[in-house]
Structures are given as structure tokens and as C-alpha cells.
Amino acid sequence: MAQDYYELLGVSRTASPDEIKKAYRKLARQHHPDNNSGDEEKFKEIQGAYDILSDPQKKQTYDRGGFQVPGMGPDANFSMSDLADILGGVFGGRIPGTGGGGRGRTPMAARGRDLETQARITFDQSIDGTEISLPVPSQDPCPDCRGTGGRAGSSMTTCPECSGQGVVIQSDGLFSTQTPCPRCRGVGRVPKDPCPTCRGTGRRPGGSTLRVKVPAGIRDGGRIRVPGKGEPGVGNGPRGDLYVVVHVAPSQVFRRKGEHLEIELPITVTEALRGAEVRVPTLSGTKLLRIAPGTKHGSVLRLKGEGPKKTTGADERGDLHYRIAIDLPKTLTDEQRAAVDALAETLDYDPRADLLSRAATRTAGGTHA
Ligand SMILES: [Zn+2]
Ligand SMILES: [Zn+2]
Numbered sequence: 458m459a460q461d462y463y464e465l466l467g468v469s470r471t472a473s474p475d476e477i478k479k480a481y482r483k484l485a486r487q488h489h490p491d492n493n494s495g496d497e498e499k500f501k502e503i504q505g506a507y508d509i510l511s512d513p514q515k516k517q518t519y520d521r522g523g524f525q526v527p528g529m530g531p532d533a534n535f536s537m538s539d540l541a542d543i544l545g546g547v548f549g550g551r552i553p554g555t556g557g558g559g560r561g562r563t564p565m566a567a568r569g570r571d572l573e574t575q576a577r578i579t580f581d582q583s584i585d586g587t588e589i590s591l592p593v594p595s596q597d598p599c600p601d602c603r604g605t606g607g608r609a610g611s612s613m614t615t616c617p618e619c620s621g622q623g624v625v626i627q628s629d630g631l632f633s634t635q636t637p638c639p640r641c642r643g644v645g646r647v648p649k650d651p652c653p654t655c656r657g658t659g660r661r662p663g664g665s666t667l668r669v670k671v672p673a674g675i676r677d678g679g680r681i682r683v684p685g686k687g688e689p690g691v692g693n694g695p696r697g698d699l700y701v702v703v704h705v706a707p708s709q710v711f712r713r714k715g716e717h718l719e720i721e722l723p724i725t726v727t728e729a730l731r732g733a734e735v736r737v738p739t740l741s742g743t744k745l746l747r748i749a750p751g752t753k754h755g756s757v758l759r760l761k762g763e764g765p766k767k768t769t770g771a772d773e774r775g776d777l778h779y780r781i782a783i784d785l786p787k788t789l790t791d792e793q794r795a796a797v798d799a800l801a802e803t804l805d806y807d808p809r810a811d812l813l814s815r816a817a818t819r820t821a822g823g824t825h826a
Pocket of ligand 2: 616617618619620621622623624638639640641642643644645646
């Protein structure tokens, strides 16, 4: 069964309501069970998808489904949209024109939606691999309010947290993420009088912890799939999957360049001129790196296989790249100045001669006023 409603209707995620309607009509005609070539299952799927994508509120909730963990400490804020609850009614809807026997409520199993969460690890953890703990709130409805989040008889009011938008933007200077409002779980409305047992969440208090292995070599923004840890399915449908997007804190020393790491390596002007063997940092202590005589500023030297583990599955490592930065003293002593003067005397060539002669042909060509 297709999971993605947009895919199901064959439209892009940015499709206009008109485009969605058109696509739905075409497919509904094509798969209508009254047709010879009709397919009732397919027809129901299309119907279900259209029910959601044609309703701005449901569409918004669907588009933004997911939860996130902005941090990983005890203050980790975990919000989960309860699509199965919000959209539960959709799947039991009446299917029009399916003939006498087909009328009435037709319950349908649907796979639970995939969820996405964010986790943050240090640079060292990204190199060595690690295991992270994700708090998972209970999926069971609160026994006292039966999942409504409100005290018995409480009326609903606009959610004060998101002003009814159903979504909040969280930013800590590094990331800005739009997530379902944790207070109303994306619905935009909350009970006036919250249930004291679940404090309005509608979920049985408590939860569990999910341990997720992060492979060595993971890059910033890498995604880990945890099968079967997404939202519960509807009916007998299986659970969706959980995707953990891993953010890697930048290192003070290493910069990630694809499957390699880059380090800016300062050398003195004499090391650049005469060549040298210098101590350089690697992922496993320091090593000696040979600088050839005449090494230019900005050139890159490599230590093969000293980089991070590749995430291709093979037991290979990327390289370490050392980008040479020739460090120049701001001031010179009299002695140093005399030495530089002596050097300048002997370096009596003009490195710009070629450049200037090439530029001269342009002026001679008369294109310059
Ligand atoms: Zn409750
Ligand atoms: Zn809200």
C-alpha cells in the first residue's frame, strides 16, 4: 500500500488545491469499483488521501507530522503528533457508489506514519560511533480523560501556545525547526480545563526510552532509520518507522569535507621555502607530515585512510586533508629584516611579468577605452 498521500495522487507536495482535486477526480474515475477495471482497494486509498489533502487543517497536520528532540538532556522536549487520533475517522468513512454490499462503514488498515526526530551528538561521537537515548512518550491514551486531554465536560479553546496555528518554531541560534505544537499536538485547540492526570497531553503519563545506535563516520544531517518505531498503525496496520536526523557539533580542529576531513595547517614561510617535517593532529594522536620545499599557500596535503570511517558499509576510511596556510610574522626584528633584504636581492625575478604581458594584449586589442 502506498504510504505517501501525495505520491498516491501523483501530485507534488506543493500542488495547489485545484491540482489535487483534478488528480483525485481522474484517479477516482479510473479506479471506481463500478468500472470494469475498477479496484476497490485502490479507490479507497485515493479517497483516503484526498480526504486529507483536500482539508486544509488535515493537510497541514499531515504535512508537518512528526516529533522532535531539540536536545538530548533531561529537558529534552518530545512532542508527537497523534495523527492516528486526529485522522482516525477518515479511514472508516463511507465509500460512495460501491454498490449495495459496499455501503456503510468500511474499516481499513493503514500503516502508521513515519516519524522524524532530531538528535545532537559531538564531533568525537560522530567519528567513533555512539548510542543515543531518545525519550518516547507513551502512546496509550490517558485512562482518566480517555485521550481527550480535558477534564470531563470541559469545552475546547484556542491553544495559547501556538495561537491556534498548531505549529511552533523552535530556534536555538543553530537550528530553526517547525514542529507540531507540543501543547495541542498540532490540533490548534486545547481543552479549557485540562485533565489533571495527564496534564492535558491526553497520553498515559510516563513512557519509555529508545536506544539508537549511531554508526561511526555519520555526517551532520545523516538520517538513521529505526524500523517499526513510528506512529501506530490504524486498524491492523503496522507501525511506521522512526527517522533520527543526527546533528553533529562542529569540531575546533577538523572540518568535514564529504568523506574526508580537512584541517587548516599553519606553517612558517621558511618551512614553506625549505620544506620540513611537522607534527600534525590526526584522529589518533599526532603524526609527522612532510612538507615539500616550495609548498604553496592553500595547497592540500593528504594522509590517506586517516579520515573518518566511510558510511558505505565497507571497512574503509576517508582521508585527512591538510590545507597549508603560510603564517607570516606581523613584525620583523632588525636582524630578520636584514635577512629578508638579502633574500630579496637574490630573488630578482618578477612573478607578475607573465600576468602583465597577457593583460597587455587586451589593451593593444583596442577593447579598452
Ligand atoms: Zn488525561
Ligand atoms: Zn498549540
